[in-house]
Amino acid sequence: MPLRAANQAAADPVEELRSAPDQQDADGESLWAPVAVDPSRPISQTNPPRRAPHHAQTPRATAGEVERRIAEAQLWIAQRLPLLEIRAKAGESWGVSNVKTVNRYLDLARMRMVEELISDRRRHQAEQIFALNDCARRAMDAEQFSAAVGAFRVIAEIGGLLRAPIKPPEAKS
Structure with a gap:
């Protein structure tokens, strides 16, 4: 049993989520057949109860x-x-x-x-810097210079040029 538990823990999350059907056709569609229920036998794990029509099983x-x-x-x-x-x-x-x-x-x-x-962190950083440059340019065109300075500060933080906060932390007494 411990070996089985270790194998289940290492399973691919997609495969675990999928609980894949045993067989698939060439297009990846499942080859699924509903389980027939024998009404003459008592209900058990091998003979599940009949489901109501509104609970139809789906593949x-x-x-x-x-x-x-x-x-x-x-x-x-x-x-x-x-x-x-x-x-x-x-x-x-x-x-x-x-x-x-x-x-x-x-x-x-x-x-x-x-x-x-x-x-893909570098590409993401470049996208953010490009977007902030555009934001800063539009802020300067609208004469909203504090917004432009804020955008340039964030660009510097993303680029690693500015490591420390601009304002020193306030002393707690």
């Missing part, structure tokens, strides 16, 4: 579908949508109404966003 998401859902979740996070709206969109787009499942997709999307930010 598990394929690898491509999971990646699409994660990318969509990253977009919603980047758009700073409220959690209630994200859950509603997940229900519409994915057919997922379970809050825990939606949260798992969101956690994985956030984790990937952080990994991308860390791995």
Whole structure:
């Protein structure tokens, strides 16, 4: 048993979230067949109860579908949508109404966003500096010089030219 627990802990989060169907066709669609229930036998783990028609079983998401859902979740996070709206969109787009499942997709999307930010930090810094330069230029054109100075200060902080705060910390007595 301890070996199995170690293998489960090292599993890929996407694969764990996916709980993949055993077989997929060439397009990545699942080859899924619903489990038949024998009404003459008593209910057990090998003979689950019949489900009501409104609880129809759906196939598990394929690898491509999971990646699409994660990318969509990253977009919603980047758009700073409220959690209630994200859950509603997940229900519409994915057919997922379970809050825990939606949260798992969101956690994985956030984790990937952080990994991308860390791995591509220089490009991200350059994008921020370019955007702040544009902001400072527009502030100077509008004669809002304090805003322009603030933008240049942030540029210097991002670029590593300014390490210490401009104002010294106030002494606590």
